[in-house]
Amino acid sequence: MAADRNVAWREDLRKTMSNKERTSIPRVQMNELNAGYRARVREEVNQGLTKEQALVEAKRCLDCPNPTCMQGCPVSINIPGFIKNIERGEILEAAKVLKETSALPAVCGRVCPQEKQCESQCFYKQKLKKEAVAIGYLERFAADYERDSGHVSVPEIKEKNGMKIAVVGSGPAGLSFAGDMAKKGYSVTVFEALHEIGGVLKYGIPEFRLPNRVVDVEIDNLSKMGVLFMKDCIVGKTISVKDLENEGFKGVFVASGAGLPRFMNISGENLIGIMSSNEYLTRVNLMDASNPESDTPIYKGHNVAVIGGGNTAMDSVRTALRLGADRAMIVYRRSEEEMPARLEEVKHAKEEGVEFLTLHNPIEYIGDEKGRVTKMRLQKMELGEPDASGRRSPIEIPGAIEEIDVDEVIVSVGVSPNPLIPNSVEGLEVTPKGTIVVNEGMQSSIPMLFAGGDIVRGGATVILAMGDGRSAAAAMDLYLKK
Amino acid sequence: MNKIVSKEKFSENVVKLEVEAPLIAKSRKAGHFVIVRVGEKGERIPLTIAAADAEKGTITLVIQKIGVSSTKLCSLNVGDEITDLVGPLGKATHIENFGTVVCAGGGVGVAPLLPIVEALKKAGNRVITVLAARNKDLVILEDQMRKFSDEVIVMTDDGSSGKKGLVTNGIEEVINREKVDLCVTIGPAIMMKFVSLLTKKYEIPTVASLNTIMVDGTGMCGACRITVGGKTKFVCVDGPEFDAHQVDFDEMLMRLGAYKEEEQADMYKVR
Numbered sequence: 001m002a003a004d005r006n007v008a009w010r011e012d013l014r015k016t017m018s019n020k021e022r023t024s025i026p027r028v029q030m031n032e033l034n035a036g037y038r039a040r041v042r043e044e045v046n047q048g049l050t051k052e053q054a055l056v057e058a059k060r061c062l063d064c065p066n067p068t069c070m071q072g073c074p075v076s077i078n079i080p081g082f083i084k085n086i087e088r089g090e091i092l093e094a095a096k097v098l099k100e101t102s103a104l105p106a107v108c109g110r111v112c113p114q115e116k117q118c119e120s121q122c123f124y125k126q127k128l129k130k131e132a133v134a135i136g137y138l139e140r141f142a143a144d145y146e147r148d149s150g151h152v153s154v155p156e157i158k159e160k161n162g163m164k165i166a167v168v169g170s171g172p173a174g175l176s177f178a179g180d181m182a183k184k185g186y187s188v189t190v191f192e193a194l195h196e197i198g199g200v201l202k203y204g205i206p207e208f209r210l211p212n213r214v215v216d217v218e219i220d221n222l223s224k225m226g227v228l229f230m231k232d233c234i235v236g237k238t239i240s241v242k243d244l245e246n247e248g249f250k251g252v253f254v255a256s257g258a259g260l261p262r263f264m265n266i267s268g269e270n271l272i273g274i275m276s277s278n279e280y281l282t283r284v285n286l287m288d289a290s291n292p293e294s295d296t297p298i299y300k301g302h303n304v305a306v307i308g309g310g311n312t313a314m315d316s317v318r319t320a321l322r323l324g325a326d327r328a329m330i331v332y333r334r335s336e337e338e339m340p341a342r343l344e345e346v347k348h349a350k351e352e353g354v355e356f357l358t359l360h361n362p363i364e365y366i367g368d369e370k371g372r373v374t375k376m377r378l379q380k381m382e383l384g385e386p387d388a389s390g391r392r393s394p395i396e397i398p399g400a401i402e403e404i405d406v407d408e409v410i411v412s413v414g415v416s417p418n419p420l421i422p423n424s425v426e427g428l429e430v431t432p433k434g435t436i437v438v439n440e441g442m443q444s445s446i447p448m449l450f451a452g453g454d455i456v457r458g459g460a461t462v463i464l465a466m467g468d469g470r471s472a473a474a475a476m477d478l479y480l481k482k
Numbered sequence: 483m484n485k486i487v488s489k490e491k492f493s494e495n496v497v498k499l500e501v502e503a504p505l506i507a508k509s510r511k512a513g514h515f516v517i518v519r520v521g522e523k524g525e526r527i528p529l530t531i532a533a534a535d536a537e538k539g540t541i542t543l544v545i546q547k548i549g550v551s552s553t554k555l556c557s558l559n560v561g562d563e564i565t566d567l568v569g570p571l572g573k574a575t576h577i578e579n580f581g582t583v584v585c586a587g588g589g590v591g592v593a594p595l596l597p598i599v600e601a602l603k604k605a606g607n608r609v610i611t612v613l614a615a616r617n618k619d620l621v622i623l624e625d626q627m628r629k630f631s632d633e634v635i636v637m638t639d640d641g642s643s644g645k646k647g648l649v650t651n652g653i654e655e656v657i658n659r660e661k662v663d664l665c666v667t668i669g670p671a672i673m674m675k676f677v678s679l680l681t682k683k684y685e686i687p688t689v690a691s692l693n694t695i696m697v698d699g700t701g702m703c704g705a706c707r708i709t710v711g712g713k714t715k716f717v718c719v720d721g722p723e724f725d726a727h728q729v730d731f732d733e734m735l736m737r738l739g740a741y742k743e744e745e746q747a748d749m750y751k752v753r
Contacts, residue, residue, distance in 0.1 A: 297744035
């Protein structure tokens with residue numbers, strides 16, 4: 001990577017401006033839809049940067065000799081490489097650099113927690129105590145620019161080596177793996193249980209944060225690279241891993257994701273109107289249930305409480321607003337500081353009018369004679385000593401219980417791994433939690449079977465899943481060439 | 483894909499479809515279900531597989547018109563394709579030689595009961611099948627059931643076929659005359675509730691196959707959750723068959739009504 005820093009145009013570009021001039025440029029602000037308007041529509045909140053904004057922001061990057069930002073990226077994107085291409089106006093070239101390492105740059109530019117990854121390691125943040133270069137915004141800009149230009153480049157593909165590889169699941173881990181293996185010359189088939197390709201990118205992340213058309217372009221790109229997709233096919237049920245082996249597949253990558261939603265096992269939790277965030281978001285995103293033409297029904301609650309403080313909770317509560325909720329609330333047992341959600345999601349939710357009931361924990365739901373939830377009882381909490389997660393643990397305040405009216409509750413307190421594959425493959429080593437055990441190369445106890453994403457991690461981010469896909473592709477390639 | 487190869491009308495509201503699905507036909511076992519979706523705006527609904535022919539590569543579904551999605555499915559004809567068909571899902575029925583088994587089916591629940599009756603018979607059980615329906619026209623698959631049952635008792639509400647009475651009357655008649663080792667029941671939730679109450683009284687182990695609201699059918703959404711023995715279970719991955727005596731049928735009945743208003747409001751689409 002350091003080598004391409006020494007190419008003539010990069011050296012010249014660095015000389016066009018002093019570092020002092022570069023560091024005096026303020027960080028760009030994302031163009032956003034007005035909060036009052038966007039809270040009731042499904043349009044994407046972040047509108048992206050204009051070319052002018054991107055060219056200026058790209059100047060802030062100092063093209064460091066030791067780009068620490070790259071160490072913060074789970075897929076090691078050549079960050080200065082793509083940013084400097086933006087600075088010199090070669091946006092399509094910048095997109096190409098991104099695609100060398102990331103199968104889904106337009107997705108990552110939108111949903112990665114950059115403030116915890118690349119941007120947290122930026123020289124500005126680390127040494128200058130200034131706001132980091134807006135790496136995520138620039139990544140999104142380059143990917144969107146390429147898509148809108150109509151000149152989408154297909155990565156270079158090595159000569160076909162004649163080996164067939166199966167991928168189980170078409171979410172971020174599976175797509176990233178499929179892209180890398182296709183580039184290496186393998187014939188890749190992705191098997192998807194649902195009727196749409198994209199996994200959590202389609203059923204989970206809402207349109208206002210990640211439009212489906214953006215995901216579809218990235219999937220099309222993989223198709224152009226020769227990746228085959230088979231929908232409505234559940235490996236472990238419709239066909240077995242043995243069947244795949246018999247059909248000549250030399251390797252299988254399991255990226256079946258997080259399956260079972262967790263509930264809290266409190267009284268009244270099975271009342272009508274209480275559901276998992278997976279169910280709520282799947283109905284709205286995958287099944288388009290809020291569209292009258294869709295046959296899938298959905299509640300449109302007036303007083304909606306979402307339990308949890310992660311990105312999925314923010315997606316759910318902001319969806320509730322868009323479906324017309326009068327009151328949309330986050331109920332979280334710790335304080336805002338401990339919330340795992342991205343800062344931007346919390347900020348957007350607040351701007352749109354979401355109420356935050358932090359240090360509150362539901363203890364009981366109460367329903368009417370039809371079994372519909374009408375109220376919830378909340379235990380107020382305070383923060384104690386740090387727990388195993390390093391966060392200050394919430395402690396009940398004795399007797400501090402309140403009751404609030406709700407007609408819909410979305411439980412977003414995490415997921416457990418999908419049991420379909422672990423249950424169907426004999427001899428596969430799994431943890432007591434049900435995640436698949438893998439070595440550092442993402443290889444399981446069955447040598448031809450690799451795994452990554454939430455089926456290994458138990459619940460993580462899009463980018464970590466993609467990182468697993470990359471590592472697994474590299475390791476499986478080595479294994480198969482032995 | 484998923485082409486309909488034959489269609490038979492059992493009654494005004496009940497249709498049998500035989501569908502091309504070679505992979506599912508090969509891998510399914512008694513007790514499994516599939517998820518189907520009709521049209522690009524269609525809903526995902528679960529249906530228990532009634533029969534399969536692995537050589538021909540087809541599965542058979544029996545559908546009752548209830549809401550928009552089932553009506554759309556019933557209106558498909560030979561040569562049409564079902565937009566999406568995925569499975570087999572759920573756990574297969576546990577089959578062994580229990581001794582004497584009473585298989586009690588009501589309504590379209592009789593269809594998924596057929597492969598279980600067949601498997602139990604082949605495992606060496608004495609199988610007594612009780613079929614219940616409102617009237618003669620709604621009794622389905624009686625001849626096929628006779629092929630694999632030692633005895634078939636038909637119960638109708640109005641006595642127009644077999645005996646007059648409910649499914650529970652038929653079961654109790656068997657219990658009163660011989661030792662029953664197991665009862666398997668599939669039908670409307672309210673019917674299974676009363677079958678369960680009856681067999682609990684006589685301490686006869688009972689398995690019920692449940693059909694709840696689902697979205698993905700693979701364990702992802704939790705829409706199908708019910709309470710079994712005080713614990714929350716997912717019908718799609720933990721079931722669909724459960725120890726009936728442990729199932730909270732009242733809660734299940736309540737949850738089945740979750741979208742009643744929305745569903746009725748949607749019926750204009752198929753009228």
